Amino acid sequence: MSGDFTEIGRALPRKEDRRLVSGRGRYLDDLAFPGALHVSFVRSPHAHARILGIDSAEAAEMPGVVGIFTGRDLDQMTTRLRLAPPIEGLQPTELTTLPIDKVRFHGDPVVCVVATDRYLAEDAAECVSVEYEQLTAVTSITEAFAPDAALVDDSLTSNMVSHQSLCVGDPAARRAEAHRVVEARFSLHRHTHVPLETRGCVADWDDGRAHLNMHIGNQVPHPLRSQLAARLGLSESQVTVMSPDVGGAFGQKIALYREELTVAALSRHLRRPVRWREDRMENLMSAAHAREYECRTRASVSETGRILGLELEIDEDFGGYCFYPANYMARVIALIMTGPYRIQDYAYEVRVALTNKCGAGPMRAPMAITSWVMEGTIDAIARDLGLDPVEVRRINALGPEDLPYKMPTGELLEDVSPRETLEIAVDAIDVADFRARQAQARAEGRYLGLGLCTVIESTTYGSEFYKSAGIPGSGHESAWVRIEPSGAVNASVGLMGTGQGYESPLSQAVAEGLGVRSEDVTVHMGNTDIAPYGMGSRGGRGATAGGGTLYLCALKARERVLAIAASMLDLNDAGGLRLRAGQIERMIGEDWQEAGLSLTDIARRAYHEPLALPEGIAPGLDFSHSYDPPAMTYSNSTHACEVEVDPQTGAISIDRYLVAEDSGTVLNPIVVRGQQQGAIAMGLSGALLEQVIYDGTGQNLSATLADYLVASPNELPEFEILHHNTPNRRTPAGIKGMAEGGVMGAIGVLANAVSDALAPRGVTIERLPLTPQSIRALLREAAPSSTKRTQP
Amino acid sequence: MSAPTHDPLTLSLSVNGETHDVRVPARKLLSDVLRDDLGLTGTHVGCEHGVCGACTVLIDGRPARACLTFAAQMEGHEVTTVEAMGRPDALSALQQALHEEHGLQCGFCTPGIVVTFEHYLRENPDPTAEEVRNVLSGNLCRCTGYQNIVAAVLKAAARMRGEAA
Numbered sequence: 001m002s003g004d005f006t007e008i009g010r011a012l013p014r015k016e017d018r019r020l021v022s023g024r025g026r027y028l029d030d031l032a033f034p035g036a037l038h039v040s041f042v043r044s045p046h047a048h049a050r051i052l053g054i055d056s057a058e059a060a061e062m063p064g065v066v067g068i069f070t071g072r073d074l075d076q077m078t079t080r081l082r083l084a085p086p087i088e089g090l091q092p093t094e095l096t097t098l099p100i101d102k103v104r105f106h107g108d109p110v111v112c113v114v115a116t117d118r119y120l121a122e123d124a125a126e127c128v129s130v131e132y133e134q135l136t137a138v139t140s141i142t143e144a145f146a147p148d149a150a151l152v153d154d155s156l157t158s159n160m161v162s163h164q165s166l167c168v169g170d171p172a173a174r175r176a177e178a179h180r181v182v183e184a185r186f187s188l189h190r191h192t193h194v195p196l197e198t199r200g201c202v203a204d205w206d207d208g209r210a211h212l213n214m215h216i217g218n219q220v221p222h223p224l225r226s227q228l229a230a231r232l233g234l235s236e237s238q239v240t241v242m243s244p245d246v247g248g249a250f251g252q253k254i255a256l257y258r259e260e261l262t263v264a265a266l267s268r269h270l271r272r273p274v275r276w277r278e279d280r281m282e283n284l285m286s287a288a289h290a291r292e293y294e295c296r297t298r299a300s301v302s303e304t305g306r307i308l309g310l311e312l313e314i315d316e317d318f319g320g321y322c323f324y325p326a327n328y329m330a331r332v333i334a335l336i337m338t339g340p341y342r343i344q345d346y347a348y349e350v351r352v353a354l355t356n357k358c359g360a361g362p363m364r365a366p367m368a369i370t371s372w373v374m375e376g377t378i379d380a381i382a383r384d385l386g387l388d389p390v391e392v393r394r395i396n397a398l399g400p401e402d403l404p405y406k407m408p409t410g411e412l413l414e415d416v417s418p419r420e421t422l423e424i425a426v427d428a429i430d431v432a433d434f435r436a437r438q439a440q441a442r443a444e445g446r447y448l449g450l451g452l453c454t455v456i457e458s459t460t461y462g463s464e465f466y467k468s469a470g471i472p473g474s475g476h477e478s479a480w481v482r483i484e485p486s487g488a489v490n491a492s493v494g495l496m497g498t499g500q501g502y503e504s505p506l507s508q509a510v511a512e513g514l515g516v517r518s519e520d521v522t523v524h525m526g527n528t529d530i531a532p533y534g535m536g537s538r539g540g541r542g543a544t545a546g547g548g549t550l551y552l553c554a555l556k557a558r559e560r561v562l563a564i565a566a567s568m569l570d571l572n573d574a575g576g577l578r579l580r581a582g583q584i585e586r587m588i589g590e591d592w593q594e595a596g597l598s599l600t601d602i603a604r605r606a607y608h609e610p611l612a613l614p615e616g617i618a619p620g621l622d623f624s625h626s627y628d629p630p631a632m633t634y635s636n637s638t639h640a641c642e643v644e645v646d647p648q649t650g651a652i653s654i655d656r657y658l659v660a661e662d663s664g665t666v667l668n669p670i671v672v673r674g675q676q677q678g679a680i681a682m683g684l685s686g687a688l689l690e691q692v693i694y695d696g697t698g699q700n701l702s703a704t705l706a707d708y709l710v711a712s713p714n715e716l717p718e719f720e721i722l723h724h725n726t727p728n729r730r731t732p733a734g735i736k737g738m739a740e741g742g743v744m745g746a747i748g749v750l751a752n753a754v755s756d757a758l759a760p761r762g763v764t765i766e767r768l769p770l771t772p773q774s775i776r777a778l779l780r781e782a783a784p785s786s787t788k789r790t791q792p
Numbered sequence: 793m794s795a796p797t798h799d800p801l802t803l804s805l806s807v808n809g810e811t812h813d814v815r816v817p818a819r820k821l822l823s824d825v826l827r828d829d830l831g832l833t834g835t836h837v838g839c840e841h842g843v844c845g846a847c848t849v850l851i852d853g854r855p856a857r858a859c860l861t862f863a864a865q866m867e868g869h870e871v872t873t874v875e876a877m878g879r880p881d882a883l884s885a886l887q888q889a890l891h892e893e894h895g896l897q898c899g900f901c902t903p904g905i906v907v908t909f910e911h912y913l914r915e916n917p918d919p920t921a922e923e924v925r926n927v928l929s930g931n932l933c934r935c936t937g938y939q940n941i942v943a944a945v946l947k948a949a950a951r952m953r954g955e956a957a
C-alpha cells in the first residue's frame with residue numbers, strides 16, 4: 001500500500017460506538033411520534049390461493065381500530081410496480097401494492113389494519129376473515145418448469161421468468177479434445193438475511209406542506225425516495241427519506257417493500273403519522289429471501305488438470321414476486337464464474353423460476369455461490385484425475401504475468417493477486433503437515449479435512465456495468481464537503497450505513513483529501529434533504545464509490561483552501577504549500593514548516609472577508625463532486641480451513657480458519673477486519689445451520705429463530721486474517737470494495753473441507769447446509785463398501 | 793366475540809433505582825413498557841420470543857428476557873437496563889473494551905450483551921475464552937462473528953481485576 005497517506009489507513013476506532021454501546025443509539029422504533037397510528041398486516045396462510053372475499057366488519061368495530069384496507073383500496077392510492085428492462089429473455093412483471101385477486105406465498109400481506117396501538121392492531125388483524133380458494137402450490141424449480149405447472153404469475157406465459165445464455169470460444173470443441181470431462185453439481189439452499197433489527201417505518205404526512213417524511217432504516221435513501229414519490233404520485237420535492245441508526249440490513253433493506261409503501265400511502269390518506277414494526281415471524285416469512293440455486297458444471301480438462309473449457313448451468317428459485325429484475329443476481333454469478341482462473345472457452349445458461357415462496361432479493365454477496373461452484377469444480381477435477389488439489393489450482397490460477405486479464409465474459413481483472421493469496425494461504429496452513437495429520441487421524445477412524453477456496457469478489461458496480469447489463473440506472477456516487485466559517489468540516493454522501501461503521505473510514509477519506517484530522521470531520525448520511533443524490537450502499541460500493549467520491553471532493557476543497565492561503569501569505573501560487581492536520585505548511589528548503597495559518601483563518605477569510613479574496617475566488621467553502629467508478633473493481637482472497645467431522649453425530653468442528661485477502665487500499669483496518677470477520681461468520685452460519693424450509697404445500701416451517709438457526713459463538717472459530725493488499729490503479733487512492741468475499745469464501749471452503757474429510761467414505765458435498773442430520777444422511781447413503789477414493 | 797378486557801392497571805415499577813407509576817394493560821410486555829412508556833429505548837427487541845437476547849435486562853440483579861416478562865410481574869422487583877451501565881461520555885470498562893476491540897457493528901445486539909456481561913463479570917471475574925463463548929451463546933449477533941466480543945469481555949475482565957490490559 002502506498003505509504004504516503006496520513007489519515008487513510010489509520011486504525012481509528014469507530015465514531016458510532018459510544019452511543020451504540022451505551023444504549024443511546026436511535027433506531028427506527030426508538031423514535032417517538034405522538035399520536036402515531038400502528039399497523040398490523042393480515043397475511044396469507046396459504047402458498048397459492050385465490051382471494052374470494054374479505055370480511056372485516058367485526059374487526060372494524062374493535063377498540064382502537066381506525067381503518068382496515070385491502071389490495072383494492074391500496075390500488076387507488078398507489079401505482080403498480082412494473083419491471084420491464086429491455087433484457088433479452090426476461091419476462092416483464094407487474095405487481096400491485098397488496099394482492100387483489102390471489103396470494104402467492106405463505107405470509108403474503110393481504111389486509112392492513114390500522115389502530116391506535118400495536119396490541120390493538122394485532123387483536124383486530126386476528127379477527128379479519130379472508131375466504132380463499134386454494135390453488136396448487138409450486139414449491140420447487142422442477143415443479144415450476146414442469147410443462148403442466150400452475151402459473152405463479154397469471155400474466156406470464158410460463159414460470160421461467162428469465163432465461164439467458166452465452167457461449168464464448170468453443171467449449172464443445174474443448175470437450176471433444178479433452179483428456180477428461182468432469183461434471184459436478186451444487187445446490188445452495190434458501191437463506192434469509194436476519195438483521196437483528198427487523199424492518200419497519202414511520203410515515204409522517206405533513207398535510208400543511210403536502211410533504212411526506214419517511215423514517216425508515218434503509219441502505220439506499222435516494223433511490224428509495226424516487227420510488228416512493230413515483231408510486232405515490234408525488235414529486236421528489238415532496239418526500240424526505242430519513243434513515244436513523246440501523247440494526248443490520250445485509251441487502252434486505254434496499255427494495256421499497258409493499259408494507260412500507262402501504263404505510264406511507266395510509267399516512268397520507270389518514271393525515272396522521274403511521275408506523276409499522278415487523279415482528280420476527282414476519283421478517284423470517286415475508287421480508288426478502290435469497291440464494292436458492294441449483295448449479296451444474298462441466299469442465300473439459302487436460303491430463304495435468306488444466307481447464308480447457310467450462311460449461312455452467314444455473315437455475316434459481318426466485319419466489320413469488322419480482323422486486324428486482326429476475327436476471328439480476330444469477331447473471332453476476334455467471335459473469336464472474338471463471339474468476340481466479342485462466343479460462344477462455346466458456347458457456348453458461350441461466351434460468352430463473354417463479355415459485356410460491358417469498359420473493360428473493362440480494363443478500364450480502366448475492367453471488368455467494370460462485371466460489372463454491374468454481375472451487376468445488378477444481379476439487380472435482382483433482383479427485384477425478386487423482387491430482388493434488390493445490391496443484392490443480394496452481395496450474396490454472398492467474399498470476400501477475402496474466403494481468404490485466406479479460407474474462408471470457410468481458411469482465412476485466414487488474415491489480416488482483418489470486419495466485420499470491422493462494423500461496424500465502426497454502427504456506428500458512430502448511431498443507432504437507434496437515435496431510436500427515438490427516439493420514440494419522442484416518443488410521444484412527446477420525447475424519448479431518450482441509451478446504452481451500454479462492455475468491456474473486458466483484459465490488460462497486462459502476463455505471464458502465466449497469467449499461468452493459470441492460471439495466472437502467474447509474475453506479476455513480478455524489479458527495480459534498482463544506483468547511484464552515486469556524487473551520488469545522490462537514491461532509492455528506494449518498495450512502496447509508498446499516499452497521500458497517502462508515503463514520504470513521506469516510507471521515508478518513510475526507511481528512512486525507514483535505515489535510516485535516518479525521519477526528520475533526522463529520523460525515524452526515526441518511527437524510528435525503530441533506531445528502532446529495534447517491535446510489536446508496538450495496539454491492540460493496542461504500543469504500544470505492546463513497547470513500548472515493550468524498551476523497552475527490554475533499555481534494556477540490558483543498559485546492560481552494562491552498563489558493564486562499566497563498567494569497568494570505570503573499571505568494572504567487574500554492575505550489576509550495578500544503579495542509580496538514582488543519583495547519584498550513586510551507587516548503588522551506590527541504591523541510592515542511594508551519595506557515596502560521598490554520599484552516600480556521602482561511603475559513604474566516606472565505607466567509608467574512610470576501611473582498612480580500614484573490615480575484616476569481618467566490619466567497620464560502622462549499623464543494624460538491626460526483627464520481628463514476630470503473631465498471632467493476634475486484635478484490636480477491638484465498639480461504640483455508642481445517643475441519644473434523646464426527647461420523648457418529650454428523651457434527652462438524654472447525655479447527656482452524658484463515659484467509660489471505662487482497663482488498664486494496666484500506667481506509668480503516670479496524671472496520672475492514674470487522675467486515676471480514678462478519679462476512680465469514682455469515683457464510684459459515686449459512687453453510688452450517690441456516691435454512692428457510694418450506695414443506696411440499698408451501699408452508700414456511702422456519703419462521704422463528706428457534707427454527708431458522710443462526711450461528712452462535714459456539715459454532716464459529718477465530719479467524720486468522722493475512723493481508724496482501726494491492727492498490728487499484730484506476731480508483732481514487734487505490735481503493736477496492738470488500739465485505740462480501742468472506743461469505744463467498746466461507747461457503748466454498750467449508751463445503752470443500754467436509755468433502756475432503758469424508759472422501760474415505762465416498763461422500764462429496766453437493767448440497768448445503770451441512771447440518772448434523774444432512775451429514776448423517778450422506779454417510780448412511782454411502783454404502784460402507786463403496787469404492788474409496790483416495791487423495792494424495 | 794367476547795373481547796378480553798385490556799383495561800389498564802396502575803403499576804409501580806422500580807427501574808434503574810427510580811420509581812415510575814405507569815398505567816398499562818396487564819398483557820403489556822416489560823420490553824414495551826420500558827421502551828414506550830418509560831422512554832428507555834436501549835433495551836432492544838429483536839425477536840419477541842426469547843431467542844436473540846437483545847432485550848436482556850437485570851431483574852433483581854439477574855439477567856432476564858424483557859420480551860418474555862410482563863411489566864405487571866415486576867411490582868416489588870428491581871429492574872436494571874443498559875441505560876444505568878454507562879453513558880456515551882463515561883463508558884463502563886466493558887463498554888470501553890467493546891469499543892476498543894471493535895466488538896460491535898450495527899450495535900443492535902450490544903445492549904443485551906452489555907447487560908449480560910456486566911452481571912457475569914461481577915460473578916465470574918476471571919473467565920476463560922470458552923466460558924465467555926458459552927455465556928455469549930445466549931445473545932445473537934448477526935454482524936461481528938463474535939470473536940471481537942469475546943476479546944472485549946476478556947479485556948474488560950482483566951481491567952476490572954486491576955490487571956493492565
Ligand code: FES
Pocket residue numbers: 836837838839840841842843844845846847848857858859860
Ligand atoms: S427480543 Fe427478547 S430475546 Fe429476542
Ligand code: FES
Pocket residue numbers: 196247248499895896897898899900901902932933934935936
Ligand atoms: S452488532 Fe449487529 S447484531 Fe451484533
